[in-house]
Amino acid sequence: MAHVVAACSTCRPFTGGTTQFEVEAPNVRRLIAELDRRYPGFGDHITRRMAIAIDGEIHQDADAAPLAPDSEVYLIPRIGGG
Amino acid sequence: MSDFLDRSEATLDLKVVGTRPVRPDGADKVTGRATFGADFAMPGMLVGKIKRSPHAHAAIVSIDTRKARALAGVKAVVTAADFPDLASEAYEAGEGAANLRDLSLNCMARGKALYDGHAVAAVAATSSVIADAALDMIEVTYEVLAHVIDVEDAMAPDAPLLHAHLFTEGLEAKPDKPSNIAQRNRLTRGDLEAGFAMADVVLEARYTTAAVHQGYIEPHACVAAFGADGQCQVWSSSQGQFMVRTYCAKLLGLESSDIRVTPAEIGGGFGGKTTVYLEPVALALSRLAGAPVKMVMSREEVFRATGPTSGAVIEVKLGARADGTLVAADVVLKYQAGAFPGSPVGAGSMTALACYDVPNFRVTGFDVVTNSPKVAAYRAPGAPIAAFGIESAIDELALKLGMDPLALRMKNAVRDGVKAAYGPTFRNIGYVETLEAIQNHPHYTAPLEPGQGRGVAVGFWFNIGGESTAAVNVGEDGTAVVVTGNPDIGGSRAAMAMMAAEVLGLPIEKVRPIVADTAAIGFSMLTGGSRTTFATGMAVTQAAQKIVVDLKRRAAQIWEVGADQVDWIDGAAVCLDASKTHPDLTLAALAARSARTGGPIGAQVSLTAQGAGPGFAAHICDVEVDRETGHVTILRYTAAQDVGRAIHPAYVEGQIQGGVAQGIGWALNEEYIFDRDGRMENAGFLDYRMPVASDLPMIEPILIEVANPRHPFGAKGVGEAPIVPPLAAVANAVRAAIGVRMTGLPLSPPKIRAAIDAR
Numbered sequence: 001m002a003h004v005v006a007a008c009s010t011c012r013p014f015t016g017g018t019t020q021f022e023v024e025a026p027n028v029r030r031l032i033a034e035l036d037r038r039y040p041g042f043g044d045h046i047t048r049r050m051a052i053a054i055d056g057e058i059h060q061d062a063d064a065a066p067l068a069p070d071s072e073v074y075l076i077p078r079i080g081g082g
Numbered sequence: 083m084s085d086f087l088d089r090s091e092a093t094l095d096l097k098v099v100g101t102r103p104v105r106p107d108g109a110d111k112v113t114g115r116a117t118f119g120a121d122f123a124m125p126g127m128l129v130g131k132i133k134r135s136p137h138a139h140a141a142i143v144s145i146d147t148r149k150a151r152a153l154a155g156v157k158a159v160v161t162a163a164d165f166p167d168l169a170s171e172a173y174e175a176g177e178g179a180a181n182l183r184d185l186s187l188n189c190m191a192r193g194k195a196l197y198d199g200h201a202v203a204a205v206a207a208t209s210s211v212i213a214d215a216a217l218d219m220i221e222v223t224y225e226v227l228a229h230v231i232d233v234e235d236a237m238a239p240d241a242p243l244l245h246a247h248l249f250t251e252g253l254e255a256k257p258d259k260p261s262n263i264a265q266r267n268r269l270t271r272g273d274l275e276a277g278f279a280m281a282d283v284v285l286e287a288r289y290t291t292a293a294v295h296q297g298y299i300e301p302h303a304c305v306a307a308f309g310a311d312g313q314c315q316v317w318s319s320s321q322g323q324f325m326v327r328t329y330c331a332k333l334l335g336l337e338s339s340d341i342r343v344t345p346a347e348i349g350g351g352f353g354g355k356t357t358v359y360l361e362p363v364a365l366a367l368s369r370l371a372g373a374p375v376k377m378v379m380s381r382e383e384v385f386r387a388t389g390p391t392s393g394a395v396i397e398v399k400l401g402a403r404a405d406g407t408l409v410a411a412d413v414v415l416k417y418q419a420g421a422f423p424g425s426p427v428g429a430g431s432m433t434a435l436a437c438y439d440v441p442n443f444r445v446t447g448f449d450v451v452t453n454s455p456k457v458a459a460y461r462a463p464g465a466p467i468a469a470f471g472i473e474s475a476i477d478e479l480a481l482k483l484g485m486d487p488l489a490l491r492m493k494n495a496v497r498d499g500v501k502a503a504y505g506p507t508f509r510n511i512g513y514v515e516t517l518e519a520i521q522n523h524p525h526y527t528a529p530l531e532p533g534q535g536r537g538v539a540v541g542f543w544f545n546i547g548g549e550s551t552a553a554v555n556v557g558e559d560g561t562a563v564v565v566t567g568n569p570d571i572g573g574s575r576a577a578m579a580m581m582a583a584e585v586l587g588l589p590i591e592k593v594r595p596i597v598a599d600t601a602a603i604g605f606s607m608l609t610g611g612s613r614t615t616f617a618t619g620m621a622v623t624q625a626a627q628k629i630v631v632d633l634k635r636r637a638a639q640i641w642e643v644g645a646d647q648v649d650w651i652d653g654a655a656v657c658l659d660a661s662k663t664h665p666d667l668t669l670a671a672l673a674a675r676s677a678r679t680g681g682p683i684g685a686q687v688s689l690t691a692q693g694a695g696p697g698f699a700a701h702i703c704d705v706e707v708d709r710e711t712g713h714v715t716i717l718r719y720t721a722a723q724d725v726g727r728a729i730h731p732a733y734v735e736g737q738i739q740g741g742v743a744q745g746i747g748w749a750l751n752e753e754y755i756f757d758r759d760g761r762m763e764n765a766g767f768l769d770y771r772m773p774v775a776s777d778l779p780m781i782e783p784i785l786i787e788v789a790n791p792r793h794p795f796g797a798k799g800v801g802e803a804p805i806v807p808p809l810a811a812v813a814n815a816v817r818a819a820i821g822v823r824m825t826g827l828p829l830s831p832p833k834i835r836a837a838i839d840a841r
Contacts, residue, residue, distance in 0.1 A: 005505060007269060007270070007505060008267065008269075009252040009266065009267050009268045010251065010252055010265075010267065012254075017254075048172060048174070048179060049172075049179065053505060053506030055506075055507065055509070056506045056507040056508060056509040057506075057509065057692065057693050057792070058506065058544065058546075058692075058693075058694065059692045059693075060546065060547065060548060060690075060692075061548070061549070061690050062690065062692050065692065072506070072507060074504075074505035074506045076432065076504055076505050076506070077267075077428045077429075077432070078178050078179070079178075079429065079432075079544045079546050079611065080178040080356075080429075080459060080463065080546070080610065080611050081353065081459065081461075081462070081463065081543075081544075081545070081546055081610045081611025081612055081613065081799075081801075081802055082296075082352055082353025082354075082356075082459040082460050082461035082462060082463050082610060082611070082801075082802055
């Protein structure tokens with residue numbers, strides 16, 4: 001199962017303060033769907049406002065990105081630039 | 083000259099990538115032929131101008147435009163009433179999600195003016211003189227309100243409120259009353275209290291930075307034509323024609339397919355042209371007038387009404403063992419957002435400790451609205467501000483510990499496998515190599531004279547990927563055109579052409595890059611976040627690779643062999659079938675026969691690029707301080723950076739030198755100065771002092787090439803990391819020169835004199 005960390009304070013209102021989750025999902029789309037099932041509305045928040053770091057590599061808008069059973073997944077705020 | 087350190091696993095046999103060809107836009111720019119936003123003109127074009135609030139905070143009681151409308155030559159007048167009253171909605175189009183209501187209100191105030199310079203009305207007239215006269219005839223009745231600009235004043239419970247509907251996000255419980263604090267974010271790890279209990283040395287300090295502008299040479303400019311059939315065209319200078327299209331459509335209630343945006347040549351952006359100010363207004367005026375409208379900001383308008391970056395307060399508490407091991411860090415960042423929420427404090431929080439492996443920390447960020455222009459992105463948004471605090475504190479900690487400041491940084495440096503302070507585990511980073519390059523550079527041990535000082539600082543930026551489209555089309559003579567949707571703000575056209583040439587096996591002179599309008603190429607995110615060479619370059623490379631596959635198929639068809647019997651070497655198809663004796667078929671030869679082998683040769687690729695590698699920078703700065711005047715002279719500056727692989731090294735060096743130059747200005751001179759009524763007092767380059775060439779030594783870049791495995795040529799973004807360290811590198815050098823720690827930017831001569839006098 002992927003180990004998911006959502007340390008950003010904007011996630012806490014959705015998760016009731018929980019910041020770490022174990023999720024079985026083959027890809028990002030299914031991961032978001034599972035988190036939304038557990039915490040309604042969280043999926044939309046992730047889709048709109050979060051980037052997803054999988055094993056150290058930051059992904060944005062990457063629904064098809066695969067997850068390994070032992071993947072480390074961090075939800076972090078979306079990043080722009082100048 | 084640059085030093086190179088190649089740590090890539092694979093040694094590619096590259097013929098074009100890594101060379102320094104003449105830039106494709108160079109001749110146009112040096113001969114004046116390049117068409118910038120203000121250069122475009124159409125028959126029957128009107129002049130558009132904006133009336134701006136003279137108050138920092140005021141209720142708009144009424145706007146009477148009747149006299150202006152009656153003036154001969156005035157063809158249109160608009161106010162907020164001519165724009166849809168949008169609901170609050172976050173929409174992804176520019177640099178992350180923008181709130182469409184805030185964006186609309188920033189283009190044209192509705193009910194309230196929130197800063198000096200806020201647009202309240204606009205006119206289109208047959209001449210500039212008539213437009214100015216019409217602006218004077220618009221009668222706006224204001225009820226002046228108390229204003230607040232300082233970030234900590236704005237956070238006070240009794241501060242004048244900018245928005246009655248704004249409640250702080252990110253708190254454990256929703257607050258029961260509105261505030262100017264739009265959001266509080268927090269990153270934590272470990273046990274902060276236990277960490278500080280382990281510390282042998284604890285350092286606490288408070289730092290401040292002033293709001294500074296991106297300072298692009300070219301003011302915002304556009305021409306908009308709203309057709310009678312509802313089809314619109316916009317020509318403008320921006321960092322993203324698709325961003326302009328989307329925002330104009332949303333702000334005016336139009337379909338995006340009804341708006342065609344053509345990117346003008348751009349005279350600098352640095353993040354400041356990742357949003358719209360003029361384009362929706364020009365379209366609204368053009369719709370009313372039935373004629374094209376041109377709008378060009380003055381420099382004063384650029385300062386008063388477009389995004390600077392935040393002024394800020396940075397509070398830092400560091401704990402370390404006697405051997406220099408960092409054990410705890412507590413950081414508070416308070417950033418001005420300007421009139422609407424959205425300061426870069428989130429990125430500031432994530433980057434603050436990104437260079438350090440600290441087991442226990444807490445970073446708290448506050449996004450605070452103030453009666454000043456809405457901030458816009460500025461190179462590595464938020465990171466230089468945080469780094470000024472952290473890197474100054476690390477320098478002070480090194481002094482307390484009696485350690486070499488680079489050795490202290492090396493001891494606590496993040497490496498592959500270390501969890502970044504913002505969460506994920508670092509992979510394929512070149513930070514230690516960057517530090518080593520600085521440590522081993524002769525500059526670091528060069529002797530200094532009395533009155534001179536040396537400072538070092540480091541910096542980090544994420545870099546991003548995102549959506550890009552690119553097309554490569556081969557002409558009948560075997561030359562190629564590369565088409566992308568990204569304005570070229572830092573040399574991306576050259577890089578695009580070089581990557582295509584490398585794959586196709588063409589000399590660079592045979593590949594011409596262009597930046598297309600929104601109707602001629604598929605969607606691309608704007609040029610920003612140091613993404614274009616990485617992400618759009620990936621699309622270009624893949625498009626060229628598709629063409630090579632097609633060319634091999636065509637050659638196989640001509641030779642009547644299997645496609646697996648054809649290779650592509652140095653720009654020609656080579657037959658691998660030993661039983662055949664065909665001469666090689668060059669790209670030109672295949673292009674000449676394209677009609678008989680399947681038609682025109684070309685390919686387009688659209689993708690969302692993932693895996694942008696982060697950038698790290700380490701800088702050394704030498705200064706001399708005139709103790710009589712307080713003037714600081716930058717004597718020598720060396721900047722090392724992990725750049726992945728430099729596609730066009732001269733452009734990469736230019737990015738580093740440009741970032742350093744802007745950082746030096748931020749450190750020494752630049753600041754927004756407001757009078758007691760909240761009006762900007764220095765809205766011009768005479769009084770807002772940016773560094774010019776004569777203020778700076780030759781900045782020596784060192785390119786550290788730790789290849790990014792997710793890019794076909796190993797590229798990482800390079801445009802942002804170089805502006806992160808200079809603020810602290812300069813301040814640390816000044817500390818070494820005068821023996822006094824300066825904690826507030828800019829380090830202007832009066833402040834330095836006062837600090838010396840107060841010793």
